[in-house]
Amino acid sequence: MQLETLQKDMIAAMKARDKARKDSISSLISAVKKVAIDEGCRDDIKEELVDRVILKELKTAKEQIDTCPAERTDLLAEYQARYDVINEYAPSLMSEDEVKAFLTEKCADVIATKNKGMIMKTVMPQLKGKADGKVINAVVAELCK
Template sequence: MALYDTLLADLKESMKAREERRTLVLRSLKSGILEKEITNRTGGERSEITDELVLEVITKAAKQRRDSLEQYRNAGRADLAEVEEQELAIIEAYLPKQLTKDEIEAIVSEVIAQTGASGMKDMGKVMGQLMPKVKGKADGKLVNTVVKEKLAP
C-alpha cells in the first residue's frame, strides 16, 4: 500500500475513533500533500502523488515540529512543547527509520573518500553527493554538522 493510501486510511480510522489530535495532524499532512501535488502540476495535468512527494511533505512537517519544540522549550512553555511532542510522534510514524549519528558519519566518510574532499572548500561537493543518500532518513542539520566536523582541519 502506498504511503499516501496508508495515511488516508489512518485519517479515516482516527476520525471514527474521535482522536482529535491525530485527526488534526493527519488532515494537515493530507492538505500539505495535496498542495504540493497542485504546485507540481504541469500544463494543467494532475501529477501523481508518489511516496517521494509524500515523504517530502512529512519530513518538512517533522522538521517544523522539531523547530517549534526547541523554541517552546527555550521559552519555558512546557504546555506547548508537549503538544508539539505529541504531533511529532504522530508524524514520525510515517517516516522511515532515521539513521544514527554513527551511520551518518560512516556515509559522510565514504562520500568524502569518493569525492576526494580535503577541506571546507569542498563542502558543497560533499553535500551534493551526500544528501540524496540520506534524504528522508536523517536530519539535515545533523548531516551538516557531521560534514563540518569531518572536513575541519
C-alpha cells in the same frame, strides 16, 4: 509512507472519534497534496515526497513546541500531541555511522578532494530525506580534516 496509509489512518481516527489524531493526520494529507500540486505530480504521489513532507511537518511541530510559552500549557499539550502523531509516520533517519559508511562507500572520489563545498553539493541530493542535515555536515567536516 504511502498517502493511502495516511488516508486509512485518518478514517480510522474519525471512526474512533479521536479528533486530535484526525486533525493531525488531516493536516499531513493536506500538506502532501499541496506539495504534490506544486511539483506537478498530483496524480502520482511518490513515497519519497510523502516522507519529505512528513519530515518538514515534524520539524514545524517541533519548532511550535520549542517556541511556545511555558505558561500556555493548553497550547503546549496540543502541539505535543500533534508532534507525537506526526512522529509515528516519520521515516527513520540514518545515524552518523550509517552516513559515514554511505559517504566512504559511494562518494570516496569526491571526499578525496577534501573540498567541503564540493562534497556537500554532491552528497546532499543523495541523502535528502534520508539523514539529518546537521549529521551530514558533521560527518563531512570530520572527513575533510
